[in-house]
Amino acid sequence: MKLAELTWQDVAELSRDIVVLIPTGAVEQHGPHLPLATDTLLATAAAEDIEAQLPDLTLLTPTLWLGASLHHMPFSGTLSHSFTGYDEALKRVILSLAEHRFIKFMTINGHGGNCDLNRVAMRDLKSQNPNLQLAAANYFDFPEASTWKDTLKGPTKNIRHACEAEASLMLHKFPHLVRKDRIRDDGLEPTPAIPGLITQFDEITEQGSLGHATYASAETGAALWQAIVAGGVQAVQGFADGYHFLGAQQ
Ligand SMILES: [Zn+2]
Incomplete structure (x- = not known):
């Protein structure tokens, strides 16, 4: 179900076992070939497709579109919360619904810069509200690691930024927004990689993207999308189902 389309009386009658899905995105530069709203569009679309398969088990909130994008501010058009502003915005959505007695919350995040903050916000909420069940999920965590390796054609076998994976997903879901004539590879990284490097x-980029976007295709995007939605549906079902004893067969 979609929260924004319900009335307050509809919401009052919902089961409190329902999983609240909160898409979190960004409006930030995505190189010369992808639109600023890329992360918001993909996080929202992933959450909508998951909700469409589990309408009675999920309550989808509107997307938090203003992300933590301070590391992209040198590029025009990027909008960013402060870290504390972002933390407060996410917590207020969860705490508002917690006040209405909902207890299960999962972010469907689409922006790398929000990952740490979603986890910190939820760890903080959990410490103060142990009854809440919280999951800081990213849509790009839903496929198996082997899916990225087996599906991506270029040398980078995971998702970066306006890369083969993200450009492929956009070519699949929002092809009219991709500047196909401007797709390019970009990005610098130290060899060997420096764990925990903050940039x-x-x-680390010339024109804002990081990865091998020239390998992108709508076919790759379709394969990734299927894995994202299938993995997301499984994750939400598992979250709704709750804990099982370690290693127990289901
Ligand atoms: Zn992105």
Whole structure:
């Protein structure tokens, strides 16, 4: 169900076992070939497709579109919360619905810069509200790791930024928004990789993207999308189902 399409009386009657899905995105630069809303569009679409398969088990909120994008600010058009502003915005959505006695919350995040903050916000909420069940999920975590490796054609076998994976997903879901004539590879990284390195995007890219977007195709995007939605449906069902004893067969 979609929260924004219900009345307050509809919401009052819902089961409190329902899983609240909160898409979190961003409006930030995605290189010369993808639109600023890429992360918001993909997170929203993933959450909508999951909700469509589990309408009675899920309550989908509108997307938090203003993300934590301070590391992209050197590029025009990028909008960003402060870290504390983002933390507060996400917590207020959860705490508002918790006040209405909902207890299960899962983010469907589409933006790398929100990952740490979603986890920190939820860890903080959990410590103060142990009855809440919280999951800081990212749509790009839903496929098996082997799916990325087996599906992506270029040398980078995971999702980066305006990369083969993201450009393929956009070619599949929102092809009219992709500037196909501007697709390019970009990005610098140290060899060997430095664990935990913190960067601003203008330090590590020429035009804002990170990865091998020239390998992108709508076919790759369709295969990834199927894995994202299938994995997401499974994750939400497992979350709704609750804990099982370690290793127990279901
Ligand atoms: Zn992105």
